Amino acid sequence: MADDVHSSNTSEQPGIDRRRFLGTLAAGAAVAGAAGFGITPAAQAVPGARSAGRRVAVFGGGMGGLTVAHELAERGYQVTVYERKAWGGKCRSMPSPGTGTGGRLDLPGEHGFRFFPGFYQNLPDSMSRIPLPGGGTARDNLVSGREEVAFYKGITLKLPAEGSIGGTLSPQSLLAFLQTALQLGALVPAHEVAYFLQKIIVFVTSGPKRRLGQWEKMSFADFVRSSRMSQTYRDVLVDMFTSTLVAAKPDKANTRTMGLMAEAWAYSTLGLGGYSPPDRLLNAPTNEALIDPWLEHLRSLGVTFHLGATLTDLQVSNRAISGARVTTATGTSTVDADHYVLAVPVERAVPLLNADILAADPSLASLRKLTTDWMNGVMLYLKRPLNLSDGHVTYPGQPWALTSISQGQFWRKKFADTYGDGTVQDCLSLDLSAWDKPGVLYGKPAKQCTPAEIIDEIKEQLRRSIPFGPAVLPDSLIHSHFIDPAITGTGTPGAANDEPLLINTPGSWNYRPEARTAIPNLYLASDYVRADINLATMEAANEAGRKAANAIIDNSGGSEPHAKLFTLYQPREFALIHADDDLRYSLRLPNAYDIIDPFWP
Structure with missing residues (x-):
């Protein structure tokens, strides 16, 4: 049975008919209690025991794992989720310990600020099926910024957050829109702006064959000839463009x-x-707005959760998974299930690929070729609001690739009344994406800086970017700070990151697996799984979780409807252009719009 795929303009309503499954859910809960599904002592594990093929063990409680649990629990499957560290994984928020007084919550920290672009569709669909205690759903906690701003050496550049296009959609009309959107004045030479936009139109008019066969294998910097252009071109167009988007x-x-x-x-x-x-x-810290309501809803559907449970080994018998070894604070035990979902990030999945697993599915060895890098959050807690923009901000031209959001303006609760000691009125939540480039104060990469030096560098880079930066962001405004605790040992040779991010390097698509493996009861549900959005994001992990759930439905002989898979929008107006480009690519010709410095296949 093929996966159900729906485009972004589908007229069907998301989700499934829950009433249809009320009886199934109740029966599933009864079976779960009778079977005692969960961690059992190794000596008592009975690999042959099955519950009509509907017992599912999910390893990893991040976006992918919670999505699998959600889709299958709605369909009456028995699901248990095991997580080594914290629910939500890289998607979670976390407290800054000991900072709350007078009945207030600790100041909120994050692995990195949350960004839900308008083209996310799978995750918002899941959020629309997470009820909130006071009514509504988690999707109602999404709010919109009205602008995206870049501060470049004291100059303010604005990208449109919403707009319209007149007439018929075409490469020419889209180019006209992009020219209007990137009004850069005299910062970047006009011919370089024209070159950059022309290359974007080349991509938009490229067919799927060229995208996968040519552009997948080329870095974006090479595609837009970054090394040949001016420093402002690299700073304002190339770096700002990539930092703002992803x-x-x-x-x-x-x-x-x-x-x-x-x-x-x-x-x-x-x-x-x-x-x-x-x-x-989101209009609140991620756990409040999404993760906590999600866990509560999944529990109501019968999902069982085990925190502090680390998967250490997957056992293989007759080319299928026969058990999973899990370590907790009380020792090592074996999990027995019908289906096993590996929903951990790639750097934790690779060590689990033992010889027996690779013998059963040799293609999984390619996971070792995938690359991760550091991108982690830093919070500056402020004594008064600092609304730099009604949306996300990027700081091109600064070495540490900083992006930020002023959170207080979007949150439904008054910051000072809810968090901290009553004097903190806002949080400037930053992502630091270039940990390996020298800073402007100490000349050292962030990895080699002490925590205090990291904060000093961030403040200086912000001040060099924001108009009148030293006056806008004085030390007197900053109450305290928080660095993602996944970063440890900074300033020492042992600097490490417990939660790096997958990087979509050239050619990496060929190394990425599908959610369904060659092992009949092993599935993958993480952001490295092939996804339509093709970027390591919450949306990609959610899509991977849906694909894993669909494979389990198929392999268990289930008759339930598949989880819907939403695809990125492609305008009908470009269908003939894409078909023509596929033909041109097959003939080893450049894209028809690639007339300036063309790339040949």
Whole structure:
């Protein structure tokens, strides 16, 4: 049974008919209690015991794992989720310990600020099925920023957050929109702006064959000839463009990934494809707005959770998984299930690929070729609001690839009354994406800086970017700070990151697996799984979780409807252009719009 795929303009309502499954859910809960599903002592594990093929063990409680649990629990499957560290994984928020007084909560910290572009569709669909205690759903906690701003050496540049396009959609009309959107004055030479936009149009008019066969293999920096252009071109167009969209590095990210995000942003900004406004975020810390309600809802559907449970080994018998070894504070035990879902990040999945697993599915060895990098959050807690923008901000021209959001303006609760000691009125939440480039104060990469030096560097880089920066962001404004605790040992040779991010390097698509493996009861549900959005994001992990759930439905002989898979919008107006480009690519010709310095296949 093939996966059900729905485009962004589908007229069907998301989710499934829950009433249809009320009886199944109740029966599943009864079976779960009778079977005692969960961690059992190794000596008592009975690999042959089955519960009509509907017992599912999910390892990893991040976005992918919670999505699998959600889709299957709605369909009456028995699901248990095991997580080594914290629910939500890299998607979670976390407290800054000991900072709350007078009945207030601790100041909120994050692995990195949350960004929900308007072209996210799978995750918002899941959020629409997470009820909130006071009514509504978690999707109601999404709010929209009205602008995206870049501060470049004291100059303010604005990208449109919403817009429209007149007349018929065509490469020419889209180019006209992009020219209007990137009004850069005299910062970047006009011929360089024209070159950059022309290359974006080349990608948009490229067919799927060229995108996968040519642009997947080329870095975005090479695609836009970054090394040949001026420093302002690299700072304001290339770096700002990639940082604003995905906090990626243009010399490491492939053109196909960046191009997909660029055209999706443009269509979202233009209000096309049924997309939402382009810049969305949450109205509270991530755990409050999403993760905690999600866990509560899944528990109500019968999902069982085990925190502090680390998967250490997957056992293979007759080319299938026969058990999973899990370590907890009380020792090591074996999990027995019908289906096993590996929903951990790639750097934790690779060590689990033992010889027996690779013998059963040799293609999984390619996971070792995938690359991760550091992108982590830093919070500056402020004594008064600092609304630099009604949306996300980037700071091109600064070495540490900083992006930020002033959170207090979007949160439904008054910051000072809710968090901290009553004197903190806002949080400037930053992502630091270039930990390996020398800073401007100490001349050292962030990895080699002490925590105090990291904060000093961030403040200086912000001040060099924001107009009148030293006056706008004085030390007297800053109450305290918080660095993602996944970063340890900074300033020492042992600097480490417990939660790095997958990087879509050139050619990496060929190393990425599908959610369904060659092992009949092993599935993958993480952001490295092949996804339509093709970027390591919450949306990609959610899509992977849906694909894993669909494979389990198929392999268990279930008759339930598949989880829906939403695809990125492609305008009908470009269908003939894409078909023509596929033909040109087959004939080893450049794209028809690639008339300036063309790339030949």
